Amino acid sequence: MTDELSPRFAEDLVRARVEARLAEAGASEASRAAAIKAMIHASLVGVDSHGVRLTGHYCKMLGGGRLNKNPQLKVESRGAGSAMVHGDDGLGHYAAYRAVEVGIELARQAGVGAVGIKHSSHLGAAGAYALAGAEQGFVTFATTNTDSMVALYDGAQKFHGTNPLAFAAPVPNARPWLLDMATSSIPLNRVLLHRSLDKALPEGVAATADGEPTTDPHEADMLLPLGGVDYGYKGAALAGVATLFSALLTGTTLDPDFIPMYGGDDISTPRNMGHFVLVIDPDKFAGRAVFAAAIGSYLESLRGSRVRDGGRVMAPGDREWEEMDRRKAEGIPVDPDTVRFLGL
Amino acid sequence: MTDELSPRFAEDLVRARVEARLAEAGASEASRAAAIKAMIHASLVGVDSHGVRLTGHYCKMLGGGRLNKNPQLKVESRGAGSAMVHGDDGLGHYAAYRAVEVGIELARQAGVGAVGIKHSSHLGAAGAYALAGAEQGFVTFATTNTDSMVALYDGAQKFHGTNPLAFAAPVPNARPWLLDMATSSIPLNRVLLHRSLDKALPEGVAATADGEPTTDPHEADMLLPLGGVDYGYKGAALAGVATLFSALLTGTTLDPDFIPMYGGDDISTPRNMGHFVLVIDPDKFAGRAVFAAAIGSYLESLRGSRVRDGGRVMAPGDREWEEMDRRKAEGIPVDPDTVRFLGL
Numbered sequence: 001m002t003d004e005l006s007p008r009f010a011e012d013l014v015r016a017r018v019e020a021r022l023a024e025a026g027a028s029e030a031s032r033a034a035a036i037k038a039m040i041h042a043s044l045v046g047v048d049s050h051g052v053r054l055t056g057h058y059c060k061m062l063g064g065g066r067l068n069k070n071p072q073l074k075v076e077s078r079g080a081g082s083a084m085v086h087g088d089d090g091l092g093h094y095a096a097y098r099a100v101e102v103g104i105e106l107a108r109q110a111g112v113g114a115v116g117i118k119h120s121s122h123l124g125a126a127g128a129y130a131l132a133g134a135e136q137g138f139v140t141f142a143t144t145n146t147d148s149m150v151a152l153y154d155g156a157q158k159f160h161g162t163n164p165l166a167f168a169a170p171v172p173n174a175r176p177w178l179l180d181m182a183t184s185s186i187p188l189n190r191v192l193l194h195r196s197l198d199k200a201l202p203e204g205v206a207a208t209a210d211g212e213p214t215t216d217p218h219e220a221d222m223l224l225p226l227g228g229v230d231y232g233y234k235g236a237a238l239a240g241v242a243t244l245f246s247a248l249l250t251g252t253t254l255d256p257d258f259i260p261m262y263g264g265d266d267i268s269t270p271r272n273m274g275h276f277v278l279v280i281d282p283d284k285f286a287g288r289a290v291f292a293a294a295i296g297s298y299l300e301s302l303r304g305s306r307v308r309d310g311g312r313v314m315a316p317g318d319r320e321w322e323e324m325d326r327r328k329a330e331g332i333p334v335d336p337d338t339v340r341f342l343g344l
Numbered sequence: 345m346t347d348e349l350s351p352r353f354a355e356d357l358v359r360a361r362v363e364a365r366l367a368e369a370g371a372s373e374a375s376r377a378a379a380i381k382a383m384i385h386a387s388l389v390g391v392d393s394h395g396v397r398l399t400g401h402y403c404k405m406l407g408g409g410r411l412n413k414n415p416q417l418k419v420e421s422r423g424a425g426s427a428m429v430h431g432d433d434g435l436g437h438y439a440a441y442r443a444v445e446v447g448i449e450l451a452r453q454a455g456v457g458a459v460g461i462k463h464s465s466h467l468g469a470a471g472a473y474a475l476a477g478a479e480q481g482f483v484t485f486a487t488t489n490t491d492s493m494v495a496l497y498d499g500a501q502k503f504h505g506t507n508p509l510a511f512a513a514p515v516p517n518a519r520p521w522l523l524d525m526a527t528s529s530i531p532l533n534r535v536l537l538h539r540s541l542d543k544a545l546p547e548g549v550a551a552t553a554d555g556e557p558t559t560d561p562h563e564a565d566m567l568l569p570l571g572g573v574d575y576g577y578k579g580a581a582l583a584g585v586a587t588l589f590s591a592l593l594t595g596t597t598l599d600p601d602f603i604p605m606y607g608g609d610d611i612s613t614p615r616n617m618g619h620f621v622l623v624i625d626p627d628k629f630a631g632r633a634v635f636a637a638a639i640g641s642y643l644e645s646l647r648g649s650r651v652r653d654g655g656r657v658m659a660p661g662d663r664e665w666e667e668m669d670r671r672k673a674e675g676i677p678v679d680p681d682t683v684r685f686l687g688l
Contacts, residue, residue, distance in 0.1 A: 078455045078628040079425075079455030079456070079625075080423075080424030080425055080453065080455070081424055081425030081426075081458075082454060084629060109423060110424040111424070111426025112426050112454075112622075113425075113456075114455060116630070139593060152646065153655075153657070154651060154652055154655025155650065155651060155655070156650040156652040167581075167585050169588055179584070179585065181581065185571065185574070185575045185578075186575075202574050211650070211651070212652060212653075226570065226571055227571065231529045231530075234525045235570075237511075237660040238525075238582075240646075240659075240660060241511050244639075245483075248635060248642060249483060249624065249630055251629070251630030251635070254645065256645060278622070281423075281426075282593055284422040285428060285460045285593040286592070287595070294595060294598070298592060301598065302496065302503065305500075307500055307555070308498055308500040308554060309555075309556075311498025311555070313496050313498055316584060
């Protein structure tokens with residue numbers, strides 16, 4: 001875990017070291033380029049849990065055989081607006097970025113491209129793929145299901161993963177509107193951080209092994225869905241939306257059925273993870289010019305709206321772009337284990 | 345507002361009276377049939393705020409000229425997977441149900457149908473349209489933006505509407521998986537109910553006119569987004585997703601720019617409300633049989649999962665279907681004003 005005390009390293013240096021490690025581990029040039037792009041995105045916008053710290057994990061899984069070093073992606077067209085990408089059990093980033101490209105090609109003609117991904121693996125931050133579509137001018141949605149870690153509403157077991165929903169939209173003369181949210185209130189990393197600091201958690205974000213809400217990070221065994229104790233049925237249902245699109249529509253693995261990402265003995269069996277990407281061409285709806293004017297006006301109205309004392313109103317992505325600017329200038333903070341692994 | 349003391353009336357009687365009032369108000373047969381279907385859906389599943397109580401409001405707007413009594417819908421094809429429906433300023437339910445049908449036609453061929461709706465009006469419960477797609481075998485998403493009522497994270501003004509996100513999916517031999525959620529924690533009606541009962545609100549669901557969180561229903565001036573005081577940036581961003589799809593992509597009215605639904609002087613100017621419907625054919629992804637087995641297995645696993653003491657785990661929609669069974673047996677509760685208006 002990174003914190004304010006973590007040493008910082010220049011983006012280019014970090015990138016080069018990640019590249020070297022993944023190459024040594026045998027990942028093909030194309031698949032490692034995708035993984036690096038996604039990890040550096042996460043590390044720049046401040047999502048360290050999905051950033052370069054995963055390099056060691058991916059290298060281990062490439063060595064163990066869970067991940068195919070030289071995946072050959074297959075794109076199966078299913079209709080004028082739909083396709084499936086077969087990830088060939090390689091690094092999930094590779095299949096997911098390809099799905100965005102396929103979605104864009106479909107959307108240019110059909111107005112929309114819906115692309116399921118199967119036989120994939122961990123894809124890092126889902127926002128990286130929503131962003132990839134938005135950077136090319138398309139409204140993009142990306143989601144995945146993940147290992148069970150979050151209770152259902154009133155549940156007493158880990159059921160859904162932290163199942164992210166990521167949306168991005170192009171903004172004229174500015175960086176995209178970008179939402180990349182877990183459907184739990186906090187990530188597991190936050191619990192681990194509070195545990196190491198012996199610091200209480202906020203209310204309604206974690207539960208004991210019996211599903212009882214707790215603020216004690218040492219007692220916390222699972223996360224609670226967004227909405228907390230009172231409205232967690234909404235967060236749980238949104239986690240279900242991620243599973244619906246990523247696993248049920250693609251015929252891949254359900255959250256509770258995954259071979260554990262970490263900590264299990266099996267690092268040789270592929271996990272058949274699914275994801276889903278939806279790409280929409282604004283040109284086929286209001287038209288690109290009207291859309292651009294509308295989102296500009298919307299963001300101006302949002303950023304200019306009245307703020308409560310001591311607060312600050314931001315659009316989704318604003319915090320991430322600020323953090324990116326800071327990290328491009330001051331470097332990417334890297335945790336001690338990853339510093340050692342990357343030889344920084 | 346309905347409560348446990350509200351008198352109940354048989355569905356058929358209520359439906360007949362709603363039909364009579366809308367016919368008297370001049371709504372065309374097709375447009376009132378759609379409105380009735382959506383209102384009865386909401387009244388049966390327990391979403392009374394969007395149920396038959398709106399009959400009087402719609403009749404007033406049909407009389408005032410805001411709503412076109414005899415709308416001629418236009419469907420503009422935009423690509424193999426995309427279309428726009430022009431609602432001709434009629435009852436929004438009519439345009440929204442048509443959009444679902446258009447989406448299904450597109451999805452059967454293209455695998456996905458993305459349909460924007462413009463020049464529409466209030467559509468009632470967004471879940472009605474997600475459900476309409478699921479009942480025909482399609483995974484369906486429906487959303488709309490609405491009048492400003494919810495603060496931004498750290499905001500001190502009403503910005504987004506309660507902007508619902510509705511998803512539904514077909515389940516073999518059972519009623520659909522159905523999520524219809526506001527992106528605020530509670531609806532405005534809940535505040536009004538607590539105000540009339542002089543009863544404190546839960547924490548983190550409402551704010552004063554200065555954006556300060558309050559549990560005092562008399563001080564509450566706006567709603568807070570899902571996620572409450574700590575994680576409301578997620579709910580605010582999800583409200584933005586509804587606006588992105590419904591208003592920005594369709595070129596229709598932004599939440600703060602709507603002529604007020606209620607309480608304003610102007611009941612003659614159409615509001616140019618937008619919505620968005622997305623329909624996906626499971627047959628073009630995992631295939632219908634694999635999808636059916638997967639969602640069956642997922643729901644079995646969910647409903648059989650461990651429950652915390654005194655709790656109950658449900659899938660999205662389970663509560664609604666139970667309420668529907670109860671109301672079909674015991675009748676639909678109707679508030680006093682609506683009892684008078686419908687002559688019950």
